[in-house]
Amino acid sequence: KAGVTQTPRYLIKTRGQQVTLSCSPISGHRSVSWYQQTPGQGLQFLFEYFSETQRNKGNFPGRFSGRQFSNSRSEMNVSTLELGDSALYLCASSLWWGGPYEQYFGPGTRLTVT
């Protein structure tokens, strides 16, 4: 089975711009979660989608949003980028949502905001 894929792998944006990141889960997995990883804050949960519905959300401002399509692929969007948004954005897929399911992570998108 192909693993979780994320595009693009690297991105450089300017403050104030917006960005869209994409994630394709493992075939058959219906849950996609997004995480932000920074040296200072570690790995932080952004949100989880299952069956095209957001099931859970972390403590991030409304500038961070996401969606999931009928084929389980997911996108996350960050609007009005700030320098502090520079991070590795990881998505993870699992079979189901809301429980102790093994998460399979993608390679991440490294976002740099200048």
Next chain:
Amino acid sequence: GQQVMQIPQYQHVQEGEDFTTYCNSSTTLSNIQWYKQRPGGHPVFLIQLVKSGEVKKQKRLTFQFGEAKKNSSLHITATQTTDVGTYFCAVNTDKLIFGTGTRLQVFP
């Protein structure tokens, strides 16, 4: 909200030495997962523990869940350079909450 602390933050060992990282919570955990992230890589699932006092082994790795289900540990026997990376515990309730991680460096 749920918080999970890990200690130590960093550990440098000589190849062949043992290594242990601890994960602690102030509340009872329903389950705990362990992940490894190699430098420049992404987290990779290692194991999940759900029962009080549970001990699981994977070759040189031993995972333990505390009797009170408030703490867990990962012990690596006779470390190798391939063990280098950051080890995270994570609690999966309705979302995955990661511990702060322990970065392991192994010197040959």
